[in-house]
Amino acid sequence: MTEVKIIGAGLAGSEAALQLAKRGIKVKLYEMRPNKQTGAHKTEKFAEFVCSNSLGSYDITNASGLLKHEMEILGSELMPIIFESQVPAGGALAIDRELFSEKVTQKIEENPNIEVIREEVTKIDENSPCIIASGPLTSDTLAADIKNFLGEEYLYFFDAIAPIIEKDSVNFEKAFYLNRYNKGDADYINCPMNKEEYEKFYDILTNAPKIELKSFEKDAKFFESCLPIEVLASRGVDTLRYGPLKPVGLVDERTGIENYAVVQLRQDNKSASLYNLVGFQTNLKWGSQKELIQSIPGLEKANIVRYGVMHRNTFINSPKSLNPTLQSRKNKNLFFAGQITGTEGYTESIASGLLAGINMAKYIANEELVELPQETILGALTHYITFEGHTSFQPINSNWGILAEMEMDKKVRKNKKMKNELLAKRALETIQKFKQN
């Protein structure tokens, strides 16, 4: 009988193991803790929440909430344990993390189809089915072997992410489409600044508080082209105007004015609903990022779907390496799940473990794998991370901007709650077709 190896008993690996086990498939689950720790985990228990104890919203008008409902329909094994471990937290779904990990560990250890092996995996076995769910803090030796398998440039070790906003929230009375020197199609959105606006922006930027890096992240080296915007700004008031905010060749033909500085936004997804701020990778606190972005002319009401972050994060170049089924393009025996695929967040990690588990079971049974449609949040996430058109791939969490477009009345589109309710209704109806036993 075919047996599946899973590397990592974190959120994704635990969910995947239970998915396979309930389908009668034997699993060997490898976990390196407590023999080797990651720097963020504190216990030897499975599915440990390393930082906050909140999974965010459970409301279907919130993208992360909708994802949780989809996971329940698909038969997530960890969702019921989340509810058993729930603690009061207003609108958020928060848990007693120790109780949760304890329950997951017990459920896995008692399962006759799962054998737990407490050792570090240092090499991928390409000849047998395996789910790699070793997380953002994958051990160095395994990371080196994954790099070897995928190719030198397909594994990253650090996030340096620029914020992403929804195009619908841009004010085009001030912003304009244009490529520098009018070359090619007008792909970029440009937000022009005069001297006074730039000075205000610079003042906010240089006085904003930053997020403390963890001790294991302090040695991180950034490429010069990937420096945080606040580091560039600290080199002098004009550094940004000669760097990412260079105004030359970007004149709005409606005004004909030479700008003092220009913030450019680059398309971030296929349907062009999301745009990232060019050169804005940042480690500023989220409140300050919002203040800074909304001080930019044209972005006064920007809806930020993803804040900039900088932290240690091992993730593969999924657009080049994976199918939306989470199966490796290079070797069908291998699936990837969790944060290592480039989705980010507790809920997203469990969700991708769920999909990888379902698909690994189908692979072993020689059945067609599940590719979820982009009308669902989980489908949209897996399509986003495996979309080959990314110019620079960075991890993402669930958000409305990645869902397939939906025809709707103009009035409804403007009402966020009504719009999200419609998108959620469509997502839940769609995912019902993929309901698992």
Ligand SMILES: Cc1cc2nc3c(=O)[nH]c(=O)nc-3n(C[C@H](O)[C@H](O)[C@H](O)COP(=O)(O)OP(=O)(O)OC[C@H]3O[C@@H](n4cnc5c(N)ncnc54)[C@H](O)[C@@H]3O)c2cc1C
């Ligand atoms: C410091 C930090 C803080 C975070 N805070 C939050 C937060 O507050 N909210 C949020 O939503 N998300 C947060 N995340 C992001 C993410 O949701 C979590 O990291 C999540 O746990 C990822 O799930 P995972 O299953 O992919 O990996 P993990 O849960 O990390 O599981 C991977 C497992 O693999 C094991 N492992 C690694 N290498 C090997 C090996 N070679 N052999 C055997 N086992 C191995 C590890 O010990 C670990 O148990 C945070 C991430 C980090 C790094």
